Amino acid sequence: MRLIISRRIVAQVIIDAAIIMAANTAAFLLRYAEDATFSLYLDKFALALPVLVALRLLSLSVFNLYRIHWRYFSIPDLRTLAIATSMSSFLFWVCLLVLHRRDYSWGMQIIDWGINLFLLSGVRICYRVLPDPRAGTDRPAQRALIVGAGDAGEAVARDLLRRPREGIAPIGFVDDEPVKRRSRIQGLPVLGTTHDIAAVAGQQQVEVIIIALPSAPGRTIRDIVGRCEKTQARLCIVPSVPEILEGTSSGATLKMRDINIEDLLRRPAVHIDMEEVAKYIAGQRVLVTGAGGSIGSELCRQICALNPARLLLVGQGENSIFEIEQELLRELGFASTALIGDIKDRERLEEIFLHERPTVVFHAAAHKHVPLMEANPQEAVKNNVLGTRNLAELAKACGVKKFIYVSTDKAVNPTSVMGATKRIGEMIIQSVASSSSVEFAAVRFGNVLGSRGSVIPVMRKQIQRGGPVTVTDSEMTRYFMTIPEAVTLILQAGAMGKSGEIYILDMGEPVRILDLARDLIRLSGYRPDDDIKIEFTGIRPGEKIFEELTYDEEQTAPTAHKKIFVSPSNGINPPAVLAEVDRLIRLAIQGERDTLRDEILRIARTGFHHIEALPGQRPPAGAPFRTGTGEPGR
Numbered sequence: 001m002r003l004i005i006s007r008r009i010v011a012q013v014i015i016d017a018a019i020i021m022a023a024n025t026a027a028f029l030l031r032y033a034e035d036a037t038f039s040l041y042l043d044k045f046a047l048a049l050p051v052l053v054a055l056r057l058l059s060l061s062v063f064n065l066y067r068i069h070w071r072y073f074s075i076p077d078l079r080t081l082a083i084a085t086s087m088s089s090f091l092f093w094v095c096l097l098v099l100h101r102r103d104y105s106w107g108m109q110i111i112d113w114g115i116n117l118f119l120l121s122g123v124r125i126c127y128r129v130l131p132d133p134r135a136g137t138d139r140p141a142q143r144a145l146i147v148g149a150g151d152a153g154e155a156v157a158r159d160l161l162r163r164p165r166e167g168i169a170p171i172g173f174v175d176d177e178p179v180k181r182r183s184r185i186q187g188l189p190v191l192g193t194t195h196d197i198a199a200v201a202g203q204q205q206v207e208v209i210i211i212a213l214p215s216a217p218g219r220t221i222r223d224i225v226g227r228c229e230k231t232q233a234r235l236c237i238v239p240s241v242p243e244i245l246e247g248t249s250s251g252a253t254l255k256m257r258d259i260n261i262e263d264l265l266r267r268p269a270v271h272i273d274m275e276e277v278a279k280y281i282a283g284q285r286v287l288v289t290g291a292g293g294s295i296g297s298e299l300c301r302q303i304c305a306l307n308p309a310r311l312l313l314v315g316q317g318e319n320s321i322f323e324i325e326q327e328l329l330r331e332l333g334f335a336s337t338a339l340i341g342d343i344k345d346r347e348r349l350e351e352i353f354l355h356e357r358p359t360v361v362f363h364a365a366a367h368k369h370v371p372l373m374e375a376n377p378q379e380a381v382k383n384n385v386l387g388t389r390n391l392a393e394l395a396k397a398c399g400v401k402k403f404i405y406v407s408t409d410k411a412v413n414p415t416s417v418m419g420a421t422k423r424i425g426e427m428i429i430q431s432v433a434s435s436s437s438v439e440f441a442a443v444r445f446g447n448v449l450g451s452r453g454s455v456i457p458v459m460r461k462q463i464q465r466g467g468p469v470t471v472t473d474s475e476m477t478r479y480f481m482t483i484p485e486a487v488t489l490i491l492q493a494g495a496m497g498k499s500g501e502i503y504i505l506d507m508g509e510p511v512r513i514l515d516l517a518r519d520l521i522r523l524s525g526y527r528p529d530d531d532i533k534i535e536f537t538g539i540r541p542g543e544k545i546f547e548e549l550t551y552d553e554e555q556t557a558p559t560a561h562k563k564i565f566v567s568p569s570n571g572i573n574p575p576a577v578l579a580e581v582d583r584l585i586r587l588a589i590q591g592e593r594d595t596l597r598d599e600i601l602r603i604a605r606t607g608f609h610h611i612e613a614l615p616g617q618r619p620p621a622g623a624p625f626r627t628g629t630g631e632p633g634r
């Protein structure tokens with residue numbers, strides 16, 4: 001590699017030296033060719049020329065212009081070249097003064113400066129626009145239409161034009177800005193607006209459509225993808241600005257990739273106060289429940305970067321826990337501690353807390369599949385309610401500093417067992433927090449893209465089987481965010497939580513599930529309704545047409561982070577809540593299915609102030625489950 005670089009630099013220096021001599025010779029001839037004393041100046045010119053060449057080459061080197069590959073010569077590099085050329089001209093003029101040589105007139109020096117700058121920059125620009133000689137290909141080039149005639153679109157066109165080996169030949173742009181219509185960029189015409197995509201693609205026999213709008217919001221991308229539906233072209237996209245900044249897209253030019261479902265949501269980049277988050281993670285023993293799940297595993301990945309003293313992975317599924325443990329070791333070099341355990345098993349949790357002594361707990365374990373929990377309400381109570389109470393009370397008893405509970409928007413005005421049990425989990429957290437020094441917090445948000453059992457993986461499998469794709473209702477909407485974004489905000493909210501507050505994440509705009517299904521079909525290379533059918537199955541038990549993030553009576557306030565809002569404990573009655581929870585758990589363990597679902601929803605919907613303590617609702621000693629009101633192990 002060093003040999004290749006040295007040869008390139010040597011070649012550039014030789015070419016530049018030839019240009020500098022040619023430019024100075026041209027300047028000399030233009031100034032003195034008609035002069036009667038031409039022969040006298042010729043000898044002096046020959047003596048001064050090596051000095052000028054040396055000064056110019058030295059100046060180009062000092063300004064690092066030989067570190068720049070000519071194929072990537074840019075406007076800022078042109079400015080640097082102009083400064084280097086001016087500096088060398090100034091130094092040459094100083095040398096002439098020192099040597100008392102007044103033979104070179106000012107006119108000749110100005111002409112020489114101008115010709116040098118023109119030729120030195122010209123050769124670099126010409127090299128840049130020439131096709132890469134190593135880029136030969138036997139593949140026929142696919143005709144490409146670029147959506148967006150801005151900086152990103154121009155960069156893509158320039159890169160493709162000089163890299164024919166990519167097998168893609170740009171034929172033009174579409175752009176909605178009126179000032180760009182009928183203009184040409186990199187020699188390619190702007191053929192219309194985004195509304196003309198289908199017509200232009202048909203007329204120009206377009207085979208690839210490249211969306212070059214890295215700053216465009218998700219709604220704009222969804223609209224463009226919808227307009228591409230009538231074409232047969234393959235869709236590609238330039239990464240979003242956050243993706244580029246994170247280093248996912250590397251190299252001298254913007255890298256294209258196939259479009260994915262995250263591009264259709266394209267939410268603004270999330271920025272968090274890493275110092276504030278690191279304060280409560282660094283050096284701590286962090287326990288994550290549900291560590292093998294979608295949210296839990298991403299929590300583990302991001303926590304590793306915050307330098308915890310120890311990371312405890314708790315989960316019931318041995319395979320998922322093993323996989324995340326190995327991933328952290330392989331990809332991040334972090335040795336975590338894998339602990340197989342069920343949060344319903346109080347004795348196992350006591351063993352973990354007493355032996356490992358966690359100081360920060362993230363509770364992400366939950367049964368979350370709505371229809372399954374409708375059919376198995378007793379298991380939803382045992383896992384989502386009893387498990388949460390076990391963890392909260394053990395955290396209080398064992399000196400945990402901070403406890404963050406991962407909730408869901410389905411906990412708001414719940415119509416499902418799953419949502420109701422998660423709401424009861426929030427109430428447990430707030431109740432235990434009222435009499436504890438532990439900093440409890442709950443974080444509430446909507447759906448995350450790609451989590452196991454969620455709508456997108458299910459639809460992808462349906463598409464792979466050839467359809468149909470099932471949608472429950474044409475008007476059903478949901479909030480979505482990516483898993484990394486959700487976890488980043490969970491970590492930030494955890495830094496804020498003090499006394500049982502509920503933190504609500506800004507989920508942006510809700511998305512229609514029907515639109516999501518159509519987009520997934522298009523991104524898979526099929527046409528909705530023609531290649532892959534969409535069937536409406538009707539709303540399943542427990543589902544709602546739309547989700548909410550707050551109750552009407554729930555008071556919320558902004559926080560220091562613009563994407564996080566906070567709701568205080570709202571004055572719930574902790575003794576009454578815990579008494580109702582104990583009774584609900586007893587019903588679940590005793591198998592009272594006939595009344596269990598109604599009781600779950602009643603407690604979750606009772607409100608913030610209206611649960612009153614009822615005598616005799618605490619389970620007697622010897623009940624078939626433990627409340628854990630005392631120190632563990634006693």
